[in-house]
Amino acid sequence: MNLTVRDAARRLGVSPSLVYDxxxxxxxxxxxxxxxxxxxxxxxxxxxxxxxxxxxxVSPETAPSPVRLKHIRQ
Known part of the structure; x- marks a missing residue:
């Protein structure tokens, strides 16, 4: 089945202009x-x-590890 740009955007929850892009x-x-x-x-x-x-x-296996910023006090 083929989708129009509007249908694809609706399915993904994004704007049609993003799909066009x-x-x-x-x-x-x-x-x-x-x-x-x-x-x-x-x-x-x-x-x-x-x-x-x-x-x-993005899954836990493929997600990058959190980055700690040294200049922020915790």
Whole structure:
């Protein structure tokens, strides 16, 4: 199933402009259907959205260790 930019944004809880930015920067796999010189329509495969989200998943195993700042008294 393919999602529109608005559907993908709604599913992730972000703005459509952020999804457009990810597409523009080629971070999110998508299809663009348009004539030359036109913006056209962007469709995002459902599985591509899932893969995109997995790339940014932070878990206790992958999270960086906390940094202690020396100039802050505790």
């Amino acid at each position: 990810w597409c523009r920067r080629h971070l999110l796999t998508h299809f663009r259907f348009a004539r030359p010189g036109k913006r056209g329509k962007i469709l995002i495969p459902d599985d591509a959205l899932g893969e995109f989200v997995e790339r940014f998943k």
